[in-house]
Structure formats: C-alpha cells, structure tokens
Amino acid sequence: MEDGVDHLAFERNKAQFDVEDMKIIWAGSRQDFELSDRISRLVASDPAFRKDDRTTLDRKELFKNTLRKAAYAWKRINELRLNEQEAYKLRSFVDQPAFTDLHWGMFVPAIQGQGTDEQQQKWLPLAYRMQIIGCYAQTELGHGSNVQGLETTATFDPKTDEFVIHSPTLTSSKWWPGGLGKISTHAVAYARLIIGGEDHGVHGFIVQLRSLDDHLPLPGITIGDIGMKFGNAAYNTMDNGVLRFDHVRIPRNQMLMRVSQVTREGKYVSSNVPRQLVYGTMVNVRQKIVADASVALSRAVCIATRYSAVRRQFGSHNGGLETQVIDYKTQQARLFPLLASAYAFRFVGGWLKWLYMDVTERLQANDFSTLPEAHACTAGLKSLTTTATADGIEECRKLCGGHGYLCSSGLPELFAVYVPACTYEGDNVVLLLQVARHLMKTVSQLGSGNKPVGTTAYMARVEQLMQYHSDVEKAEDWLKPNVVLEAFEARASRMSVACAQNLSKFANPEEGFQELAADLVDAAVAHCQLIVVSKFIEKLQQDIPGKGVKKQLEVLCSIYALFLLHKHLGDFLSTGCINPKQGSLASEQLRNLYSQVRPNAIALVDAFNYTDHYLGSILGRYDGNVYPKLYEEAWKDPLNDSVVPDGFKEYIQPMLKQQLRNARL
Ligand SMILES: CCCCCCCC/C=C\CCCCCCCCC/C=C/C(=O)SCCNC(=O)CCNC(=O)[C@H](O)C(C)(C)COP(=O)(O)OP(=O)(O)OC[C@H]1O[C@@H](n2cnc3c(N)ncnc32)[C@H](O)[C@@H]1OP(=O)(O)O
Numbered sequence: 001m002e003d004g005v006d007h008l009a010f011e012r013n014k015a016q017f018d019v020e021d022m023k024i025i026w027a028g029s030r031q032d033f034e035l036s037d038r039i040s041r042l043v044a045s046d047p048a049f050r051k052d053d054r055t056t057l058d059r060k061e062l063f064k065n066t067l068r069k070a071a072y073a074w075k076r077i078n079e080l081r082l083n084e085q086e087a088y089k090l091r092s093f094v095d096q097p098a099f100t101d102l103h104w105g106m107f108v109p110a111i112q113g114q115g116t117d118e119q120q121q122k123w124l125p126l127a128y129r130m131q132i133i134g135c136y137a138q139t140e141l142g143h144g145s146n147v148q149g150l151e152t153t154a155t156f157d158p159k160t161d162e163f164v165i166h167s168p169t170l171t172s173s174k175w176w177p178g179g180l181g182k183i184s185t186h187a188v189a190y191a192r193l194i195i196g197g198e199d200h201g202v203h204g205f206i207v208q209l210r211s212l213d214d215h216l217p218l219p220g221i222t223i224g225d226i227g228m229k230f231g232n233a234a235y236n237t238m239d240n241g242v243l244r245f246d247h248v249r250i251p252r253n254q255m256l257m258r259v260s261q262v263t264r265e266g267k268y269v270s271s272n273v274p275r276q277l278v279y280g281t282m283v284n285v286r287q288k289i290v291a292d293a294s295v296a297l298s299r300a301v302c303i304a305t306r307y308s309a310v311r312r313q314f315g316s317h318n319g320g321l322e323t324q325v326i327d328y329k330t331q332q333a334r335l336f337p338l339l340a341s342a343y344a345f346r347f348v349g350g351w352l353k354w355l356y357m358d359v360t361e362r363l364q365a366n367d368f369s370t371l372p373e374a375h376a377c378t379a380g381l382k383s384l385t386t387t388a389t390a391d392g393i394e395e396c397r398k399l400c401g402g403h404g405y406l407c408s409s410g411l412p413e414l415f416a417v418y419v420p421a422c423t424y425e426g427d428n429v430v431l432l433l434q435v436a437r438h439l440m441k442t443v444s445q446l447g448s449g450n451k452p453v454g455t456t457a458y459m460a461r462v463e464q465l466m467q468y469h470s471d472v473e474k475a476e477d478w479l480k481p482n483v484v485l486e487a488f489e490a491r492a493s494r495m496s497v498a499c500a501q502n503l504s505k506f507a508n509p510e511e512g513f514q515e516l517a518a519d520l521v522d523a524a525v526a527h528c529q530l531i532v533v534s535k536f537i538e539k540l541q542q543d544i545p546g547k548g549v550k551k552q553l554e555v556l557c558s559i560y561a562l563f564l565l566h567k568h569l570g571d572f573l574s575t576g577c578i579n580p581k582q583g584s585l586a587s588e589q590l591r592n593l594y595s596q597v598r599p600n601a602i603a604l605v606d607a608f609n610y611t612d613h614y615l616g617s618i619l620g621r622y623d624g625n626v627y628p629k630l631y632e633e634a635w636k637d638p639l640n641d642s643v644v645p646d647g648f649k650e651y652i653q654p655m656l657k658q659q660l661r662n663a664r665l
C-alpha cells in the first residue's frame, strides 16, 4: 500500500471519545487550547520559520539562521503585540534552541528573583525590550554540580566602590552558559564574594560582557563558543560559551542584593531570607523543564503511534494486507506506557506549576516554610521526567524501525536536543540525592511531633504502611485507585525507612550517605513516582467533561501505574508490599488495558494538537502519507544534487582504473 491516508482516517473513526474535548484537557483549559492552536498555526504557516532544511546546514549557516529566526520572531511578537504568554508560545513553536531561551528563561528570572526593587527597575525594562541580552553564567570548566565549589571571585574594592570579577584559574573559566558564546551583552555571573579577605560564598552579579556599540568583548573579557555538541543541527543552534574575567570592574550595585547586601563601607548584611534563594532561578527553570517534558515525550509518541498504524509487517493472508505493527502486543507494551507517561507528565507538570506559584507567593510574604518541599519536588520531578522522556524518545525511534533513524523522521534531532535535559539544571543523579536528603530528614523527624507535609504527608502513616500487604485477589482489583496508591506509598516509605535504618549504622552520617547513595537514589525514585501517580489520580477526581474523555484518562492512569509496578517489580516484592501472584495479576491487567487503548491510540495522540510543522516528521504526518513523502524527501538531500558526487573523479575513479589495469595485467 503506497499511501497511508486511509489507515489514519479509519483509525480516527474507531475512537471511543471526543478528541476535541481531550484537546482541552491536554491544553489545560479552552483558553490555553485556543492560544496554543492559534500561535502554532501562525508559526507553521510562515515560511520564515521553515525548519526542514536545518540538518543540512553547517554550523555557521545554522547559527546565522537561528539569529535570523530569533530576530524575526521578535519582530512578529512586537508587530502582533503578543502578550508574555503568547510570545513564550511563539518561541516554543519556532522549535529552535536559541540565546533567547536563556535571556527570557534565566537572565530575566534571575533579576526578578534575586534583584532588589531598585535593581529590577533599572535592568528589567532594558531586558524586556531586548536592549540588552543576557545569559546565566554559573557553571565553570571545573565545577558544575558543586555550586559551592565555584572559583570565580568578586572582590569588593572599598576605594572605588566596585567589585573586581576575576577568573583565577583555567578551571574557573565559565563554561556552558547558553547565549554566552556569541550573543549575550550581559550575564548574571556567579562568583565567590570576597570582602577584606573573607569569603562569603557564591552570589550573583550583573556583568556587562560586550560593547553595546560594536559587540566587541569589553576589556578584561575573553569569550567564545565551546564547540560542536552532540547531534548535527540539534542544540548546535545554541552558542554555549566560555568566559574568562581578568580583573573586570563592576559597580557595587550590580551584585544581586535581595538575599544579602554589601554596604558602601564593605559590610556584609544578610536579609532574613534563606540564602538558598540564590538558587531560586534553578528551581524556576526545573519546574519549566518538568512542564516541557510532556511536550517532548508526546511529540515522539505522536510520531511513533501514527507511524505504527501506517507501517505493516508480516501476517498477510492470500495476498491481503499485512498486519499494522501497532497491533503487535510487543509494540503496544513498549508504546502505550510512553503514551500514558506523556499524559502523566502533563498533569504533574500542571500541579508543579501551581506548587511553584504557591511557594513564590509565600516567599514574597516572607513565609519560607514550603521552600524545602518545592526544592525537593522540582529537583526530583525534573530528574524523573527528563530521564523517562529522553529514554522514551529513543524508544520511539526504535519503534519506528529503520526509518526512525532518518533525520526526516524528526526523532534523532528530537533526542539530541532533548537529552542534555538530563544534565543541565542539575545532573539527574545529583538531584535525586537532594530528594533523598529531604526524605531522610523527613524520616528522622517522624517521632518528633514534626508532622510531614505536602508530598511526604503519607509518611505520617508510616507504621500502618510498614504493616501493609496488598489485598489484590484478581486482575481488576488493580484498577482501584486506592489499591494502587497504597502499594506505591508502602513501597516508597519502606525504601526510605530501610535507607534511614542502614544510615543509622554509620558513625559518620555523611560517610553513610556516600556508601548508601545508590539505595538512596532508588528510594528517591520511588517517592517521585508516587508523586506522579498520585497527581494523575487526583486529576481524575476533578470534574472531567467531554464524551468518553474521563474513561480514556482512567485507562492511561492505570497503565502508567501498572507499567511502573511491572518495571520495578523487584522493589514491590522485596519490600513485601505485594506477592508474586499479585505481580502477575498486574501484568494481566496491563495487557487488558493495552487492548482498550488500541482503538483510541491515534485519537489520543491527535489530542496533542501538533501541527506537521511542529512535529517535523514525515513518519508522524497527520495524513499518514508516509511513503511517497519519504521517497520525495530523499531526493532533496544535497548529496543527490548531482548524479556523480564531488570527489568521485579525484578518489574513486583512479581506484577503479587501477583495478582495471591490474585485471588486464
Ligand atoms: C529556560 C526557559 C526558556 C523559555 C523559552 C523557550 C521556550 C522553550 C520551551 C520550554 C522550556 C523548557 C526549559 C528549557 C531550558 C533550556 C535551557 C537550559 C539551560 C541550562 C542552564 C543550566 O544548566 S544553569 C546551571 C544549573 N546548575 C545546576 O543545576 C547545579 C546543580 N547543583 C545544585 O543545584 C546544588 O549545588 C546542589 C543542590 C546539588 C548542592 O548544593 P549545596 O549548596 O552544596 O547544597 P547542600 O549542602 O546539599 O544543601 C544546602 C541546603 O540547601 C538546600 N538547597 C539546595 N538547593 C536548593 C534550591 N535550589 N532551593 C532551595 N533549597 C536548596 C538543600 O536542601 C540543603 O538544605 P538543608 O538540608 O540544609 O535544609
């Protein structure tokens, strides 16, 4: 069959729910849906945002092309008078990482979160109008995860009322900041504050890097790009940079002074806010990364699902059609948990956004009580969702067989752009260790009358959870939300308690923490998975309008939870929460659930409402017309510009002629 159009139309007719209603649930609200829909079509219909040619561009062309798109996007944002939310959407649908991500995503929030009112009034209007372009320069060549280990210094000079920013060693060179390499005029740079020889730890400083006239680096500044990164086009649209300071002077009022101040006399004054607020920008971005995970994963799942319905292999009887690969149970068991994960991450992302807004409001009112919870949740969920998304995109590539390896499938580039999310904004293992510290603290305080709150509230029932044994008797029992929730709570609390008990055997707790780090990471994962499962279940308790929509979400929620249970069966069995028979019943139920998803699979990915432009994949085309378009696309490759390739006459022809001569001899 040459043309897949009929396959997908038939698939869409099979759906047992209203896809338009599901689009609203996915978007968050009708208003959010309309906004996304409008802006994505605007970008898709504008030839200036074309992106199908980028894998064939060399780095310089690719980068220039990125600058052109960023400037054009800014022009359109102004011409159309888009508000902040619309502008953010437009940049995301342009789908090309650029310096603007760091300007809007980190430089501006760093000033908003860590600057005083006066500093905000001075710098934010310039940044909002893009009269200055900023980046977030924290990581150094020698230190990334260990922020306290940064070496760059900011030494106060009381004579001139300035800070002297300096990179004392090679390893103190700033290394990685996006937008720094070629474009940023300013940075929020992190450096150790030194006053009168005393080290006050790491603080943020606004530093001008380049002239606003000719864009040349200012005196004392050495700056450039750090070189090609993984993938071809992918993240190479971004100028991740290197920066060295040679005694660069900035006025005292360019230290971000919301958390602590340096007076004219050189006195260090701490506000009554926790010093961890210096890390606040990372918490903000981690929350955005969690929201973005569902987008990246759903794109890959949309491509793999549509293609799996178009692709046929084996099973033809009497010359009839072969079997659609989506009908193979192995394909379903690999694909449908990823579909369910995309929905699960969508809902947990929405919840985390709420949590972040809540903690921000509290901080403004000097209530710091929920900061540890916000840090643990953003760190843990960033780690969990980005790991699962990066692995999921790669699985989707494999689900598309050989064609998934072509750039025109969109999957190689999606993976290459996405996978650094497991490292940036905190290495995923380092972040899970932060969650583990939070859990160990919670367990250690259990007997003290300090009741655990928020996502650790289940620990208050630790005695009951330590006695728990699942009462599942038949496969359908696993469909009950409380049954699932209790099993996940019992597993998470037992893993944390086991770690705490083992830790208590060490005379030196820090040594114990290092020794037990792998178990602690497992306990942190169990806790984070519980959060995602419980937020999905909570979502289902809300009013969910739309024909058949709630039923589909219930199926996906069960798949997400039971897939995790199946994957981590060892945890559930070894902690004694369930027995082997109950584990088998969960697998049986999972198979039933896959059969229920099958007729709805295409409609469930249509509900993401992605344009073909945004998907950027021939395999994932809405019309399913894969083969003719793949064939057409191949001829566009620059290698096919000429029939005989460059280099043939120089290298291959002499070889062939030599062989011919030898044969004659
Ligand atoms: C960006 C948006 C772009 C928008 C426009 C485009 C549209 C695109 C669409 C979607 C966008 C999605 C987003 C995409 C982003 C792409 C850009 C990526 C750019 C990348 C940037 C970076 O990577 S910046 C550098 C990030 N670096 C790190 O994350 C470093 C990791 N390390 C740390 O965080 C810390 O050092 C660590 C926490 C690991 C340890 O710190 P340390 O001080 O040693 O801590 P410790 O002693 O363990 O703890 C002390 C104490 O403090 C508590 N704590 C630690 N961190 C925090 C925190 N962040 N908040 C609050 N509290 C914290 C910790 O729990 C301890 O508490 P106590 O136990 O003492 O109570």
Ligand SMILES: Cc1cc2nc3c(=O)[nH]c(=O)nc-3n(C[C@H](O)[C@H](O)[C@H](O)COP(=O)(O)OP(=O)(O)OC[C@H]3O[C@@H](n4cnc5c(N)ncnc54)[C@H](O)[C@@H]3O)c2cc1C
Pocket: 102, 136, 137, 138, 139, 142, 143, 144, 145, 146, 175, 176, 177, 178, 235, 240, 420, 423, 424, 425, 426, 427, 428, 429, 430, 433, 517
């Ligand atoms: C694409 C990209 C964009 C970036 N953009 C920016 C930016 O705009 N601004 C910026 O400032 N930075 C940026 N970064 C830097 C990024 O934040 C760091 O790379 C990240 O925080 C990880 O730190 P690291 O590189 O030092 O890794 P390392 O800490 O050196 O990690 C190496 C290995 O050691 C392990 N490890 C480290 N510490 C521990 C520990 N305590 N216990 C157990 N294992 C440990 C890690 O798990 C990992 O396996 C970017 C990075 C990338 C890849």
